[in-house]
Amino acid sequence: MAETTAHSDEVTREEASELLQELAREVHTEGTAAVRVGNKVLTLSPPSAVEYGIEVEERSPMLGGDRETITVTLEWEIDETES
Secondary structure (H helix, E strand, O other): OOOOOOOOOOOOHHHHHHHHHHHHHHHHOOOOEEEEEOOEEEEEOOOOOOEEEEEEEEEOHHHOOOEEEEEEEEEOOOOHHHO
């Protein structure tokens, strides 16, 4: 069963950068990664190689106003033998 935890908030560019750097530090370290999602901390187990994806969407004013979105995805299979 899939379980999703999501959070969104409006932050300054500096705060957004700090949140991304915090996530990067957690993914960079060996072992588990403590990932903050709002007021919750999830413990994840990324392996040494992960799938990385990035998508940028630019909407024109004709589609409801100017808006730009960046979506970064990290994905991996969980190794059940290490649990």
